[in-house]
Amino acid sequence: MKNLIEDIGILSENEACETFKVTQDENTGKNRKLYIESYGCQMNFSDSEIVAAILQKDGFDTTSDIYQADVVFLNTCSIREKAEQTIRFRLNQIKGIKRKKPDMLVGVLGCMAERLKSKLLEEEKIVDLVAGPDAYRDLPKLIAQVDEGEKAVNTFLSRDETYADVSPVRLNSNGITAFISIMRGCDNMCSFCVVPFTRGRERSRDPHTVVAEAKDLYDKGYREVTLLGQNVDSYKWSADENNKARLEKKEAGDMVTFADLLRMVAQVNPDLRIRFSTSHPKDITDDVLHAMAAHENICKYIHLPVQSGNSRILERMNREYSREWYLGKVSKIREILGEECGLSSDMITGFCSETEEEHQDTLSLMDIVKFDYAYMFFYSERPGTPAAKKFKDDISVEVKQRRLEEIIRKQTETALERNKLDVGKVYKVLVEGPSKRSQDDLQGRNSANKVIVFPAKNYRKGHYVNVLVEDFTRGTLIGKAVE
Ligand code: SAM
Ligand code: SF4
Secondary structure, X not given: OHHHHHHHOOOOHHHHOOOEEEOOOOOOOOOEEEEEEEEOOHHHHHHXXXXXXXXXXXXXXXXXXXHHOOEEEEEEOOOOHHHHHHHHHHHHHHHHHHHHOOOOEEEEEEHHHHHHOOHHHHHOOOOOEEEOOOOHHHHHHHHHHHHOOOOXXXXXXXXXXXXXXXOOOOOOOOOOEEEEEOEEOOOOOOOOOOXXXXXXXXXXXXXXXXXXXXXXXXXXXXXXXXXEOOOHHHOEEEOOEOOHHHHHHOOHHHOEEHHHHHHHHHOOOOOOEEEEEOOOOOOOOHHHHHHHHHOOOEOOEEEOOOEOOOHHHHHHOOOOOOHHHHHHHHHHHHHHHOOOOEEEEEEEEOOOOOOHHHXXXXXXXXXXXXOOEEEEEEOOOOOOOHHHHHOXXXXXXXXXXXXXXXXXXXXXXXXXXHHHOOOOOEEEEEEEEEOOOOOXXXXXXXXXXXXXXXXXXXXXXXXXXXXXXXXXXXXXXXXEEOO
């Protein structure tokens, strides 16, 4: 349990097993090699695909071997202190490689680059280049600058960059599931969160480019897309206006909302599944839930982070909803989409001044909602955030860890309980590839995002297979294919 908690202090439950993802080998005869390690959230993995696309046009092939690379990028996360420590540790390891390959360019991209800017060049001598999330079009120029013997920095945050016209190079892809970024930045000011400072103002991408990307992926054999944004429910787009304040004043019919976008992507092909992340409890609308209900290919799964089950703490977190509001949303989801709709959450324990009773409120909310998954963290103060400025980080690490341990234990029990309910049911599974444990088994997900493993027989990656669930573990359903 202790290791799990330490890992979860850095990354989410899934991500903890796999601290970073690297580029795949691609040899098209270009003269330089690019290697990217991506840390943190799905948004960062998606951004690395944009970076690879931009540099592919500038004479780079990708490599999975850091020793072969001419350019090494770490696409970083700043969300918790440990995420940044991980990067500093990795830079130290890379120092040894650079000693043997002095011409190798080392760059830091993403949230840590944005947060620390040129300070990173002073603190980490090995770093040649620093580029924030909105500066990736500038990378060819920044690399040229380093080639000329200078250090290079661009951490300019844009109000309209969405990389809408960049067709991402799919990295680490199973060829079946892909991410599509639909918006960038975040205009919420959750008091604990560094994202508004590292990713800038919220802006939505032209929906026609989103649909075109989904179509292109379908034609290439992909069968599932995940629409990504920090707060997808506040997606808003209009052809003649990209100012969010003015957009918000528009009539519903004059702009494309997230529910509209979901319907547009759902019509690409009934065999293309659609997922999305992340939903914000204050913004998810009944229209979104009705769009999900109306289209079989929009997956019945919502990641709806609650953070805390106590209204006073939620107010301090500036989440703009209360415990009651959250529970009301969950009831609405159950009413429109039924009990089988998958629900997951993020949770933070030990936020500033959280009492034992308030922590108990988080546990009791978990008992009421019964999440299928949860990504659980203890609070990590981030410099410059409203919470760091206004509140004292006054819960000891021991108490934070013990509370985290309690919510993890609760979630483990609930996941087992929820999975038990699936035994005897038949689910349509999109096959993603061989199971992790055996080449004789395949694995995929049902609409509710549960991983299901079953004997491969003649089925293959990309097939939809009806699977009868016969057994389960905490994280997996086990079954067999049925007609
Ligand atoms: N935009 C999403 C949302 O609002 O739910 C997620 C953003 S963040 C990348 C993912 C999760 O990290 C958050 O939901 C929160 O639980 C956690 N997180 C953010 N800041 C944190 C902090 N300072 N300490 C601990 N966990 C944090
Ligand atoms: Fe951070 Fe809140 Fe924005 Fe999510 S919604 S990215 S937690 S500020």
